[in-house]
Each structure stands twice: as C-alpha cells, then as structure tokens.
Amino acid sequence: MAKCIIAVVLWVVRLSACVENVTPEGSVSDGQEYIEADDELPHDYEYEEPEEINYDIMLQYIDWYERNNDMVGWINIPGTKLDYPVVQYRRYDDEGLVTGDNQYYLYRDFDENNNTTGTIYAEWRFPFTPEFRPDNSVLYGHNTGDGTMFNAAADYYAYHRSNNGSIQFYLDNPLIYFDTLYTPGVYKVFAAIYVHTEENRYDDVFDYFRWRIFPDEDTFFAFVTNVMDRSSFHTDVDLKYGDEILTLSTSYFKLGHNVDSRIAVFARRVRPGESTDVNLSAAELNPGPLYFAEYYKQMGGSWAGRNWNTNLVHGLDTWLAERGDSDIPLLYSDMRAEMERNILPADTTTMPDLIGMDYDEARMQFPYLNLNPLQDFSSEFLRGQIMHQSVQVNREIYTSQQIDVIVSMGPQLVELRNYEGGMFTADDVVTMIIRQGFNSPRIIHEENPDIPAGFVIRTDPPALSMIELTENITIWVSMGYIE
Numbered sequence: 001m002a003k004c005i006i007a008v009v010l011w012v013v014r015l016s017a018c019v020e021n022v023t024p025e026g027s028v029s030d031g032q033e034y035i036e037a038d039d040e041l042p043h044d045y046e047y048e049e050p051e052e053i054n055y056d057i058m059l060q061y062i063d064w065y066e067r068n069n070d071m072v073g074w075i076n077i078p079g080t081k082l083d084y085p086v087v088q089y090r091r092y093d094d095e096g097l098v099t100g101d102n103q104y105y106l107y108r109d110f111d112e113n114n115n116t117t118g119t120i121y122a123e124w125r126f127p128f129t130p131e132f133r134p135d136n137s138v139l140y141g142h143n144t145g146d147g148t149m150f151n152a153a154a155d156y157y158a159y160h161r162s163n164n165g166s167i168q169f170y171l172d173n174p175l176i177y178f179d180t181l182y183t184p185g186v187y188k189v190f191a192a193i194y195v196h197t198e199e200n201r202y203d204d205v206f207d208y209f210r211w212r213i214f215p216d217e218d219t220f221f222a223f224v225t226n227v228m229d230r231s232s233f234h235t236d237v238d239l240k241y242g243d244e245i246l247t248l249s250t251s252y253f254k255l256g257h258n259v260d261s262r263i264a265v266f267a268r269r270v271r272p273g274e275s276t277d278v279n280l281s282a283a284e285l286n287p288g289p290l291y292f293a294e295y296y297k298q299m300g301g302s303w304a305g306r307n308w309n310t311n312l313v314h315g316l317d318t319w320l321a322e323r324g325d326s327d328i329p330l331l332y333s334d335m336r337a338e339m340e341r342n343i344l345p346a347d348t349t350t351m352p353d354l355i356g357m358d359y360d361e362a363r364m365q366f367p368y369l370n371l372n373p374l375q376d377f378s379s380e381f382l383r384g385q386i387m388h389q390s391v392q393v394n395r396e397i398y399t400s401q402q403i404d405v406i407v408s409m410g411p412q413l414v415e416l417r418n419y420e421g422g423m424f425t426a427d428d429v430v431t432m433i434i435r436q437g438f439n440s441p442r443i444i445h446e447e448n449p450d451i452p453a454g455f456v457i458r459t460d461p462p463a464l465s466m467i468e469l470t471e472n473i474t475i476w477v478s479m480g481y482i483e
Helices: 059-067 168-172 217-230 293-299 316-323 332-339 359-365 426-435
Strands: 003-008 053-058 071-076 083-087 090-092 098-100 136-140 175-180 186-196 245-251 261-269 348-350 370-376 386-389 396-398 402-408 413-415 442-446 456-460 466-468 474-478
Touching (some): 059 071, 359 402, 426 456
Parallel strands (some): 370 402
Antiparallel strands (some): 071 175, 175 186, 456 474
C-alpha cells in the first residue's frame, strides 16, 4: 500500500474528560456544558513543537492530515451518515508536558471554524500511534437528531427516541470501522447503554469515559460487567482481557436537562485472524437494563438483576464466583475500596519515591495511593517502569489525591526504510534518513562494479530494521568500477 511520510509529536498527558451537549431531541444546545473545573484551558497560549518523529500514514488520509494535523483517524458506520475524520486536541505547554482540551472541537469543524455540530474527537490523554491504541478508545460527538455526527451512534440504544425497544439498528449495523492514521480497525458492537454523569449530585455514576487503560483483569472485568448490566441489547460477541474496546459517547437528555445523561456504544476490535461475521440471530433486546436511581424515580421500576450470558467474557464466571456477589455491579469507587480493603491508611501520608519501580509493583506496595498511569516512550526506563511522578518525594499528601505517574512504554522504535541496492544517491539517502528523525549517517565509500558511483549499496543496520532514533547508521556508497 502506498504511504507517505508525515510528522507527529510525542506526548505526556494530564487533565480530565468532558462530554458534549445537545437537546433531548438531538439538536445542539446553547445551554451549559458538562465540564470539570480543571478541564478549562486557554486556546491561545503559546507552545513550541517538540522534536518531530516521522511515521507512515495510510494513503487515503494524507490530504486530510495535511488540512489539520489534529486528525488521528476516521470513523464510519456503513450505510449511515456517520463517516467522518476524528481529531484529538493535544498541545505542549511551557514545561514541555502535553496538555489537551476535550472542549476545543465541541463547537468547531474540522478546519477549526466555529460550528454548532462540532467534530468527532478522541479523548486526549492517550495518543494514537502506529504501535499504540488505548485499551478503550473513547470518542465523542453530538447527537444532532438528523442522522449526522453521533446521531447514528445513539440509535444503537434500543430505547432511543422512536426505537421503542427495537434492536433493528444494531441488526443493520453490527460493525463499526475506526481507523487510526496508521492502521485500519474493524469493531463488533456488543452494547449500548444510557447513563448519567452527575457525580456531584448522585452516587451511582458509571464513568465509562475514565476507563481508558485496563492494567489488570480485575479492572477489565469490572468495566465489562458495568457495561453489560446496562446494555439495552445482548449479542454473542465474546470478550477477553487484552481486547481493544471502542466507546462512542453522545448526549441524550431523556429525563430533561436537569439530569445530564449520555448514550454510550461499545464495540470490540476484531482480533487478528478473526472473521468479521456476526451471528445476528443471537442478538436480543434486554427488557431490563440497569439504570440509575434518578431514572427509576422518574420512570418507575427497578433493576431485576443480571440477565446476560457471562460465559461470553472469558474468565468472568470464575472472577464473579471468587467475589461472591455476582449480581452486584462493581463501580470504579468500589474497585478502589476493594484494593484498600486490608489497608487503612491515614488521611494523609508521605509521598514515596516511585521512580524506577514497576507500575504493578507500586500499586501492590502502595495500594492507598491514587495513582493515575500515563504512558510515554523512553530509552532510559524499561517497559512498565515509572519514570515520572507528579508529586515530589517526601511531600505530605492526602490519600485521595490523584498522582500522575508516567509509565515507560520502552524505547520508541522506527523502521529504517529500504535505501539499499543502488536505488538512491548518497545525498538523497542522507536527507531521507535525517527526515526520519535519525542522526546524520556515517558514509563509507567502496568499489562496486554493479552499482553506479554515488549511489548507496547497503546500510547498517539493514533495511527495514526497527531501531531507536538515537542509533547510529552507516551507509556504504559505491565508487563504481575502479581499474
């Protein structure tokens, strides 16, 4: 497949999520938006681009990326109007750290012009690279009411507007296509839920948009049970720890604007070698999804309990049996409590030195710390090691305080392209190697009767090697035939 070299930047991340705002009928609202206090960022601050690293981008997205470098992918549900580029607003601040703003494209189009329907955007904290997608890629879009943007996503919810308990939209659209700039992705839809987001008013919030990384099976199983208990329909799409999840989030004010609420759709990426076929005959309506207290207060009824096939989640039945509460949904706050059930720390503690520790080891040794893992490449730290913490060592902190820790993903590896066999002149190869982000190569001249003088014979490391950007490269240049 034809490709082109483009430039993207590395990251470090911080901040909180926000979601979009539309009316109950789906049209964009001019009312207040749901936003957390530390989400607010000025859009006119100065920043400097870091050193650039070159990646290959799929041919069909080159022109789009050149229009807007915030583009990270494309989402499509065939047969619907949902067929759009996806953006992600990430910027370097004065300290060299990456910040972001989930509000930026809320009311801006792809070309950053003011627009009431906005642009489909990705949660900003975790980037999309050739090697990495978040465990749960969270995308946001407006529920416009006219079939555009994420109005189609909202139609997966079986009780959305005129659906009246129908799963026909799912039956017609069991697959979602989400490509990053670098790799295609096909996802099998397995759930659509209706939840509220008002943590300050109610205790029963399922904040699905915060579950972006699943560091262990406990976290994954807790997430999946929360999703499936609330889903308006059931499928036979199986799930297992390690699967990549796609979440589409859009506003839906079923109970009026006094209750800030959302529809969220969940899909699982098709695994390598797996068929994209879906057994639609196994799909069925869930007549009793789990809702929330305010919903039952206004609409009546109560949750009758778990009614989906837990065997479809590999290892879940064993996990539920070990917990002994198979019919009780596990919220994120419960996960924290479970981790701390045998440890009762004081309200304050002293910040330990986590640098160089394995992240999982740090969680086990200090379970009372509220660690928020972020990721970045590093040539100095092994994969999984903590290389930065947001709070200085020995500082007194509250045990509830969030502590950002940057966990190494290991070294950034880049493929050395094929410059061998006399295809390019030495000057061209030097230029292209530097553009790839490597240092200027060492040049050795040697006689070669088969390759014209001035053209590159071979490289060390060899062509197509995956190497660090700091690794030295040597090129051998032909002197032609010397008598």
